[in-house]
Amino acid sequence: MVTEDLSxxxxxxxxxxxxxxxxxxxxxxxxxxxxxxxxxxxxxVTLYPFVNLVAKAFSSEGHIAAGEVNLxxxxxxxxxxxxxxADELFWTNYANTVLYTIVGTAIAMAITSTYAYALSKPHLxxxxxxxxxxxxxxxxxxxxxxxxxxxxxxxxxRNSILAVVVPGxxxxxxxxxxxxxxxxxxxxxxxxxxxxxxTTYGIFFRIVLPLSxxxxxxxxxxxxxxxxxxxxxxxxxxxxxxxxxxxVYLRNLIAAATGTQEITDGGExxxxxxxxxxxxxxxxVLPIICxxxxxQRYFVSGVMLGSVKG
Amino acid sequence: xxxxxxxQLTSEDHARAASAARTAAAGRRRRSRPSRRATxxxxxxxxxxxxxxxxxxxxxxxxxxxxxIPMLGNVIAFRRFRPGGSIFGDEWVGFYYFEAFITNQQFWxxxxxTVILGALxxxxxxxxxxxxxxxxxxxxxxxxxxxxxxxxxxPHFMSIVxxxxxxxxxxxxxxxxxxxxxxxxxxxxxxxxxxxxxxxxYVSSEVWQTVGWGTILYLAALTTIDDQLYEAARVDGxxxxxxxxxxxxxxxxxxxxxxxxxxxxxxxxxGFEKVLLLQNPLVYSTxxxxxxxxxxxxxxxxxxxxGTAIGLFEAAIGLALVLFANTLSRRMxxxxxx
Numbered sequence: 001m002v003t004e005d006l007s008x009x010x011x012x013x014x015x016x017x018x019x020x021x022x023x024x025x026x027x028x029x030x031x032x033x034x035x036x037x038x039x040x041x042x043x044x045v046t047l048y049p050f051v052n053l054v055a056k057a058f059s060s061e062g063h064i065a066a067g068e069v070n071l072x073x074x075x076x077x078x079x080x081x082x083x084x085x086a087d088e089l090f091w092t093n094y095a096n097t098v099l100y101t102i103v104g105t106a107i108a109m110a111i112t113s114t115y116a117y118a119l120s121k122p123h124l125x126x127x128x129x130x131x132x133x134x135x136x137x138x139x140x141x142x143x144x145x146x147x148x149x150x151x152x153x154x155x156x157x158r159n160s161i162l163a164v165v166v167p168g169x170x171x172x173x174x175x176x177x178x179x180x181x182x183x184x185x186x187x188x189x190x191x192x193x194x195x196x197x198x199t200t201y202g203i204f205f206r207i208v209l210p211l212s213x214x215x216x217x218x219x220x221x222x223x224x225x226x227x228x229x230x231x232x233x234x235x236x237x238x239x240x241x242x243x244x245x246x247x248v249y250l251r252n253l254i255a256a257a258t259g260t261q262e263i264t265d266g267g268e269x270x271x272x273x274x275x276x277x278x279x280x281x282x283x284x285v286l287p288i289i290c291x292x293x294x295x296q297r298y299f300v301s302g303v304m305l306g307s308v309k310g
Numbered sequence: 311x312x313x314x315x316x317x318q319l320t321s322e323d324h325a326r327a328a329s330a331a332r333t334a335a336a337g338r339r340r341r342s343r344p345s346r347r348a349t350x351x352x353x354x355x356x357x358x359x360x361x362x363x364x365x366x367x368x369x370x371x372x373x374x375x376x377x378x379i380p381m382l383g384n385v386i387a388f389r390r391f392r393p394g395g396s397i398f399g400d401e402w403v404g405f406y407y408f409e410a411f412i413t414n415q416q417f418w419x420x421x422x423x424t425v426i427l428g429a430l431x432x433x434x435x436x437x438x439x440x441x442x443x444x445x446x447x448x449x450x451x452x453x454x455x456x457x458x459x460x461x462x463x464x465p466h467f468m469s470i471v472x473x474x475x476x477x478x479x480x481x482x483x484x485x486x487x488x489x490x491x492x493x494x495x496x497x498x499x500x501x502x503x504x505x506x507x508x509x510x511x512y513v514s515s516e517v518w519q520t521v522g523w524g525t526i527l528y529l530a531a532l533t534t535i536d537d538q539l540y541e542a543a544r545v546d547g548x549x550x551x552x553x554x555x556x557x558x559x560x561x562x563x564x565x566x567x568x569x570x571x572x573x574x575x576x577x578x579x580x581g582f583e584k585v586l587l588l589q590n591p592l593v594y595s596t597x598x599x600x601x602x603x604x605x606x607x608x609x610x611x612x613x614x615x616x617g618t619a620i621g622l623f624e625a626a627i628g629l630a631l632v633l634f635a636n637t638l639s640r641r642m643x644x645x646x647x648x
Contacts, residue, residue, distance in 0.1 A: 028550055035445050036454070042442065043461045046522065049476040050464075052486060056479065067484035067492075115369035118362050125355035130366060133373055140629065142380020143621030144601075145608045146397075150380055154397050167376050170369065200361035229469030232583050236609070247471045251587065254475050274479060281475045288467055296460055299467075303526050 050289075056278035057081075064274050080275045084283065089241060090249060094283075097245040100234075101227040104165035108223045111169050112178060113216070117204055119175075120182035131179075138172050152237055163237035164245070168226070174219050177302060181215040182208065218302040221295050228288065246284050253277055387619035399615065407619035417620070419595070420603040424624075427585075427599060428577040430513050436573055438517060439524030440566065444554065446525060447532050459529075462522025474587040477515050478502060502590065508597035512588060516581065527569065528562055535561035567645040575632035578624050600624050 051071055056064055060075030068074050084090055118124060119131055142150075147167070157163035185208060193207045209216065231247035238244060244252075257277055356363060382398065387407055389399025411417040442462070449455040465473070480486050481501040488498040501507045539557045548556065582601035589597040600620060608617020632647075640646035 031550070032448065032450075035448055039445060039449065039454075039458050042522075043458055046461050046465060046518065048486075049480060049518075052480065053476065065484055067489050070486055070489065111369050111372055114365040118365040121359070121362060124359060124362060125350055125352060130370070133370070133378075137373065137377040137381075139632075140381065140625070141377060142383050143618060143625060144604060145614050145618045145621060146380035146383025146386065147376075148609060149383060149386075149391070149397055149614060150376075153393065169376075170372060200359075200365075204365075225467055229467075229471075231469065231471050247469050250475065251471050254471070254478060254587075257478075274482070274484075277475060278479065281472055285468060285472055289464075292464060292467060293460065296463060300463075300526060304530055 050285075053278050053282055056275055057282045059275055061273045061275050080273075080279045084276060084279045090246070090280065090283075092242050093244045093246045093249040096243060097228060097247065100161065100164050100245055101224050103161065104169070104227040105220055105223040107165055108169040108171070108174075109216070109220055112171070112175050112219060112223075113209070114204075115170070116175050116178035117182050117208065119179045120185070122183075134170070134172050134175055148236065157237060159238050159240045159243055161243070164230075164233050165227075167233065168230070171222070171226075174222055174302075178215055178219060181212065185212070218298045221298050222302060225288065246280075250277075250280050250284055253280055384618060384622050386615050387622045389615065391614045391618075393612070393614075403615075407616045408623065410616060411620050411623070417600075417603070420598045420600050423596060424578060424580055424599040424601075426596075427509060427512060428580045430509055431516055431580060432573050432577060434513050435516050435520055435524070436570060438521045440528055440562070442521055443525040443528035443532060443562075444558065446529065447558070459522070459525070462525070464522070465519040466523035468519065470581075470583045470587060473515055473519055474584060477511060477588065481507075481511060502588075503592045505593045505596040508589070508593045512581075512585065512597070515584070515588075524569075527565055531562040531565040532558065563643065564645045567639045567643055568647060571632060571635040571639055571647055574635040575628055577631055578628045 052069070055069050055071060055073045057080060058073035058076050058078070059069045060077055060079075063069055063074035115134070119127060121127070124130070151157050151163050151167060155162075157166075189207055189211070190203050193203045198206065229247065231245065231251055234243070234245050234248050235251065238248070254277060257274065379397070386397075386399040388402065388404060390401050390403050391399045446455055446458060449458070482488070483498050483500055487501065492498055499507070501511060535558065539561075540553055543553050543557055579601060580599055582599075582605075585597065585599050586602050586605060589602060601624070604617050604620045604624070607613050608620070636646050
């Protein structure tokens with residue numbers, strides 16, 4: 001690292017001298033300072049809402065209402081956490097979110113990986129057709145209401161976990177990423193397994209999947225975060241409070257606090273203090289924020305895989 | 311996730327569609343190549359690959375039920391739907407429901423709100439990721455660059471409910487924005503009750519949530535630019551600005567065009583979920599868009615056929631815009647999705 005820097009710096013200066021643009025080097029240095037400053041500002045603006053959220057979560061309502069809470073908590077206390085923890089519905093809904101995330105991700109991974117594996121075989125007759133029917137759904141789809149009629153009336157999935165975990169089970173983007181991954185899987189391994197007497201099922205479950213952990217992890221994370229954050233399908237298809245995911249719990253809390261939105265759960269119309277909102281929001285994002293530094297690169301690599309290879 | 315037509319396109323969707331475009335192109339190339347496999351009959355193909363075909367059963371059934379049936383279900387825009395009756399409607403009424411909304415003044419209010427909000431979002435959130443990517447590209451310290459990237463991607467992973475919650479907290483009467491305003495001598499503003507503030511607040515929250523993540527594809531495109539081009543330009547005496555203008559920007563132009571086309575396509579489907587959570591009746595005059603209007607009349611008031619007609623109209627405009635932008639891009643700069 002150090003030797004690399006030493007060998008490169010004089011070289012750049014040399015280039016600048018040779019090309020006779022010494023004045024630019026000053027301008028460029030100014031630019032770099034400005035650049036770094038602006039990027040630091042971007043980071044500050046990005047992080048500020050979270051910092052503010054944490055500050056409010058530990059502040060007393062009086063200080064928040066007086067508009068005194070920005071970067072640091074005022075009237076530091078843990079009482080709000082105790083209030084939120086005491087609400088049984090919060091825990092029920094939090095557990096629902098965990099359940100929906102696990103079940104939804106499992107279903108999605110089962111459908112996506114088997115579909116992607118079949119599509120990755122160039123000798124599969126009708127392959128173009130089977131890829132086409134998936135890709136077409138990205139450009140045209142049934143609207144909100146036909147979906148609603150199908151799921152709520154026709155399938156009767158009102159207040160059912162199925163309405164939340166099944167309809168979104170196939171992301172075409174994830175499908176294409178996995179397909180391209182499986183296409184690059186060394187065929188020698190599969191051929192050797194076939195000679196050893198494994199069927200397609202054996203090859204898929206015992207050879208291909210164990211050796212595809214990287215892409216499986218990435219796709220699992222994509223689906224899991226999607227399910228963790230989703231609220232609309234539960235909001236649309238559920239009216240039993242005890243079945244809500246925590247995002248809908250939070251939505252109703254915020255709607256009650258703003259007071260101007262109608263409250264669909266028919267419950268407490270009382271103003272919800274902003275510190276209670278802050279604590280609930282904080283607890284909802286906590287798992288993602290804690291895992292984020294470790295899983296971020298998987299997301300980035302997933303997007304790259306999808307966009308570069310396709 | 312359940313209602314792709316009604317939800318907003320994120321950069322993941324952009325990547326999705328971009329890769330799909332490439333896959334489709336690859337598919338065409340494969341087809342055009344003469345292949346011995348094309349002569350295999352279905353009977354032989356199934357006899358040989360039947361296990362592989364069993365992998366397709368569940369996914370294809372899934373697509374059929376959850377994608378293609380709702381797609382056909384759009385037909386209730388032309389047919390009267392009776393609750394409890396056929397999912398595809400009962401009797402043919404032609405363009406009755408289309409006439410109903412086209413002659414409705416309220417529809418045109420939300421139509422223009424959608425156009426304005428979509429245009430503002432596009433104008434602001436399309437160029438900013440390019441600028442940010444170029445700025446990140448100029449950073450020498452890899453560590454600093456990685457930290458900035460990590461932080462700027464974070465909002466992308468937040469639920470829309472959280473984003474809206476943060477916006478409401480920051481813009482409330484005792485929130486940070488009003489504290490800054492009062493510190494500067496202005497009176498506190500109840501932002502979420504003022505129609506004139508809805509658009510700036512919506513667009514700002516979009517910027518906060520999408521710009522960082524939007525740089526990923528541009529940064530990937532930037533790494534594909536040949537270093538020799540920069541060396542040659544330096545030898546020719548081009549300064550940094552000229553290098554950026556003549557090498558970097560043309561280098562990422564195909565990516566820019568692909569994302570622009572997709573952005574134009576999603577123009578009408580402005581972030582439905584976010585608008586729904588952010589809006590309240592006090593700001594309907596600027597904050598109500600086609601998708602939220604459709605939700606209210608279609609789902610809450612259960613006017614299914616009327617709502618579907620509006621949804622179909624919106625989807626048709628979206629599709630027409632993509633086709634138009636794609637053709638324009640192919641004619642003018644030679645880049646297109648297909």
